[in-house]
Amino acid sequence: MDCPIKDDVVSIMNKMLEADGIILASPNYINCITASMKALFDRSNHFIHCKRLLGKYIVAVVSSGSGFDKPVIDYIKHYAFTCGAQFVGGVSSKVPIDEEKKKTAVILGKKLRSAIQNKKIFKTQMKMIEQGKKHFKHIISARKKEWQDEYKYWKQQNWL
Ligand SMILES: Cc1cc2nc3c(=O)[nH]c(=O)nc-3n(C[C@H](O)[C@H](O)[C@H](O)COP(=O)(O)O)c2cc1C
Known part of the structure; x- marks a missing residue:
């Protein structure tokens, strides 16, 4: 994984690659994730092209003023699929968090652990x-020249 923009995103992505489970947490900003999390998503082309999060599990944690966070959780879920990860679930709460929501979050943590184990x-x-992978199979072959790293990865995985 190489990126011409030299900042801390590669180290974050390497940590994601090392993990079995990933908890993506964001406040609800206008029914979406924060700009910093979106910046991470927007730099995830390698994960998307190569489905690098295959076999990993993601959960979403969202805080908000209202507690109405389905669009934010759904967006994080979509990111998981796009990168090849399975989505275990999401929990959201308006702030301050109440005891019931804390319990829901603990249950979700246990679900994540169980999914991994x-x-x-x-x-x-x-x-x-798998449908997403099929879609990319054609693109990876067609862009063999421009996306040499991705092509190499797909070859290594015996996906082509
Ligand atoms: C720019 C901005 C947009 C927000 N949009 C929403 C929103 O659409 N719905 C909502 O329920 N809360 C919204 N909030 C409230 C935040 O989600 C809430 O302040 C945050 O989750 C609480 O975390 P904090 O204590 O770290 O601020 C917004 C807050 C900001 C600053």
């Missing part, structure tokens, strides 16, 4: 991820 397959999600 048991290598859980969410069948519908895996279907979508």
Whole structure:
């Protein structure tokens, strides 16, 4: 994974590659994630092209003024699929967080741990991820020259 922009994004992405589970947490800013998290998503082309988060599990944690955070959780879920990860669930709370929501968050943490330990397959999600892979198979071959690293990775995985 190489990036001409030299900042801390590569170290963050390397940590994501080392992890079995990833907790993506953001406040709700106008029914979306923060600009800094969006910047990370927008630098994820390598993850997207190569489905680098395959086999990993993601959960979303969102805080807000209202507690109405479905669009934010759905967006994080979409990011997970796009990168090949399975989405275990999301928890959101208006601030200050109440005791019930804390319990929900703990249950979600346990679900994440269990998904990792048991290598859980969410069948519908895996279907979508496989469809995404099919879509990229053509693109990777067509852009072989421009996307040499991606092409090499796909070859190494025996996906082509
Ligand atoms: C620019 C901005 C946009 C926000 N948009 C929403 C929103 O659409 N819906 C909502 O419920 N809360 C919204 N909030 C409230 C934040 O989600 C809330 O302040 C944050 O989750 C609480 O964390 P904090 O204590 O670190 O600020 C917004 C806050 C800011 C600063």
